[in-house]
Amino acid sequence: MTAELIVFSILALVAIATALGMLFSESAVYSALFLVLNFGTVAVFYILLNAPFIAMSQVSVYAGAIMVLFLFVIMLLGTGLLPATKALPWQKPLAFILALVLAGESVYLLFIRKATSGEIPQPVETFGSPHGVGQALFNLYLLPFEITSILLLVAMVGAIVLTQKEKKKESSDG
């Protein structure tokens, strides 16, 4: 058992435990904090997989920006705890069965499709570094990269328009 496998096993346990904690904690704030921890462990997986640039984006975009937005909205709405409502009685058991089917199916597909790939090649030094990813993004994939800027602009405008307070309409007869 190599050192990397031990690190992987511990991190995988942490990732699964935090995902389950996100799923089952009553308060939305605890869920958000569990999810931050989960994103952190996934970032460490990215570093193990020679993707340091993606790992840093994961920490700054997901664990930073997105989760801060989540926490802001939870506290703004004050809906950390929802009152319990009468749920459909068969919904939870059915959901668990369907989730088990999904997990079994994906793992089964993985094992019947598994190809013996042999030796995994060693990456060159710059593989996945900001330098390498930047070279690819600004040369070969420049157009998609620019299109994401339009996407983010549209999202920003959409968020502003949606949360704007409705102006009182000028009533001509009043």
Added chain:
Amino acid sequence: MVDVTYYVVLSAILFTIGALGVLIRRNPLIIFMSIELMLNAANLAMVAFTRVRLVLEGQIFVFFVMTVAAAEVAVGLALLVAIFRTKHSINIDEMNSLKG
């Protein structure tokens, strides 16, 4: 490197937990978080395959997925705030009309 199968199985487990969250939770904020978890699981599988094949395109695609996730969260949370203003509740069972 750890065998890529382990990474893909872990990714499948995380994706399943995310799907389960969408199915059993009634708080739309937690449903959003579960969607983020599923996107993240897909990203993990993609980065693992990128490492095996040594092509950079997988990481580029993960970068774009992150961008889309950020945009989705911004618009989705704005929608939730707008719904909360009109209905004073974000319980997903009460969102059953298009024009509240």
